[in-house]
Amino acid sequence: MTSPQFSLDIEAIRSIDAVPVILSMVKHLTGMRFAAVARVTEQNWVACAVDDSIEFGLKPGGELVLESTICHEIRQHRSPVIFGHASTHPVFSRHHTPKTYGLESYISIPIIKANGDFFGTLCAIDSVPANLDEPAIAQTLTLFAQLIAMSLDTQRRLEATKAELKSVNELGRLREQFIAVLGHDLRTPLSAIRMSADLLETKTEDKRSLSLIGAIRNSSTRMGVLIENVLDFARGRLGGGIPIQRKLVDDLERTLRLTFEEVQASNPHANIVHSLDVPKGVYCDSLRISQLLSNLLGNAVTHGSTATPIILTARSENDEIVLSVTNQGPPIAPDLMPLLFEPFSRSEAGQRGEGLGLGLYIAAQIATAHNGTLSVSSTITTGTCFVARFPARFKWL
Known part of the structure; x- marks a missing residue:
């Protein structure tokens, strides 16, 4: 033998x-x-x-x-x-x-x-x-x-090369599965924290205690956003893209307004000027579009100047829905621009700040899932402007 x-x-x-x-x-x-x-x-x-x-x-x-x-x-x-x-x-x-x-x-x-x-x-x-x-x-x-x-x-x-690629792919698969499981398992204790904060609020009138309870609630809200971003990242990488459920929506403008109000309430120091004019009958996943807008506004609040307002517009243009968020402040570094819509790009570019660097990645994936685009321009004179575009309706509708 x-x-x-x-x-x-x-x-x-x-x-x-x-x-x-x-x-x-x-x-x-x-x-x-x-x-x-x-x-x-x-x-x-x-x-x-x-x-x-x-x-x-x-x-x-x-x-x-x-x-x-x-x-x-x-x-x-x-x-x-x-x-x-x-x-x-x-x-x-x-x-x-x-x-x-x-x-x-x-x-x-x-x-x-x-x-x-x-x-x-x-x-x-x-x-x-x-x-x-x-x-x-x-x-x-x-x-x-x-x-x-x-x-x-x-x-x-x-x-x-095949062996190396197999090793890299296996490592990536295990890492992303770990992220998905971790994100899922974090939801349970986070829900308990929120429920405990709500219960404590009904049991006390002490101002200092209420302030601490409010801080707990705000922190748990931010943690909830991070967990959802992690889960969306894992779903997108493991499932070939962030899943969406499109349907004809008559109240997208109202959804966008509620999203803006939530971001404004969570960031009372931010000055957000908005102009919303969205038609009825938009074929989209309104919850995902709300998530896209929330991520863009959150990014503007975190990185924009507090001395000038953040400008939000939503309108229809040439059979497309166009969302734009503009903030003033230092322009985005040219070497960071190619990484901006990649996951964890903030850490790769040596940037510091809250979050994992998934917000813009997820926003871009949502735009892509709607057959649209998310782009950015950033200069000293015009500020930083993110523009999301997607078809208002499919041609056969």
């Missing part, structure tokens, strides 16, 4: 589509009736591919005693061995290999990989003499051996 080590070598040679053609060409060029690719180590000679017209008896996986061959010598000096008439040759007429196997003609070319490792030989044999004096024969077979070596190197690099 062929050892597992040589099974891999045999499979590697078998997977090179050119090998059968090469062996056929070797026979045609030399006039010899047996050609093979052999794996040659310090202890073994193993046939990996064979084209046999003389019934020599070797098949892939078959072995010869290494010392009975010339290949162990070729492995040492790494030079071709060629003779066309052993019985008249000054050296090989006395060599044991031709006598052992009844050979008259023989050619063997070393197969050496790019890193210098000796793989084996490309060889041909026959029991009758052959005219091998033509230099083009040795040159051509040397090129064939080099082609086999290059193919083996390519296979090795490909297998290494």
